[in-house]
Amino acid sequence: MIEQPVEQGIDITTQRQDGIVEVIMKGYIDAYTYTDVEKTFNRLVEEKVSKVILDMSKVKFLGAVGAGLLITLLTGIEENKGKVVILKPSSEVKEVLDLVGLSAVFPIANDNVTAWKSVLSA
Numbered sequence: 001m002i003e004q005p006v007e008q009g010i011d012i013t014t015q016r017q018d019g020i021v022e023v024i025m026k027g028y029i030d031a032y033t034y035t036d037v038e039k040t041f042n043r044l045v046e047e048k049v050s051k052v053i054l055d056m057s058k059v060k061f062l063g064a065v066g067a068g069l070l071i072t073l074l075t076g077i078e079e080n081k082g083k084v085v086i087l088k089p090s091s092e093v094k095e096v097l098d099l100v101g102l103s104a105v106f107p108i109a110n111d112n113v114t115a116w117k118s119v120l121s122a
Contacts, residue, residue, distance in 0.1 A: 009033060012040050020051040020119055022087075026058040029066030037066065041073040050082025051119045053109075057088035062096045070102060083107070087115040 010033035011026040021044060029037055044052060052073070056062075070084075077084050085107045089097060097103040109115035 010036050012036060014040065020053060020116065021049050022053045022055060024055040024058075028061040028063075029059060029069070030061055030063040031065055034063075034065045034069060037069050038072075041069055041076070044073070045076030045080065048080050050077060050080045052077055052082065052084045053087050053115045053119055054084060055087045056093045057090055059090055059093050062093045067096060067100050067102060070106070074106065083119050083121070085109055085115045085119045087112065 009027050010029060013024045015022045015024070023040060023044075025037070027033065054070075054073075074084050086093075086097070087109050088111070089108060094103070094108075097106070097108070107118045109118055
């Protein structure tokens with residue numbers, strides 16, 4: 001399968017397995033796409049999801065509004081007595097997480113096994 005790059009947009013897929021929701025994002029999280037991300041995150045909180053893995057390996061840009069959405073998601077999931085783990089952040093995303101101090105707030109996993117173990121420890 002050949003993957004077409006997402007041009008200045010965001011593609012979001014959610015997968016559910018064993019009480020864990022994996023959110024796979026591809027593209028850009030910025031002022032133009034944040035509403036799609038926000039809707040997805042709000043739905044997870046409203047559904048009382050408590051275990052979330054965010055696959056950010058194919059996110060090419062994370063703007064300030066995206067960082068804010070991550071904090072909002074974390075707050076909501078923690079209110080559900082849960083945990084959010086960031087899986088394989090791209091170098092662009094990792095740089096922003098480090099810059100704004102979120103890499104100290106979110107567990108970051110470099111592989112699926114570590115992400116699952118981390119989210120299950122909630």
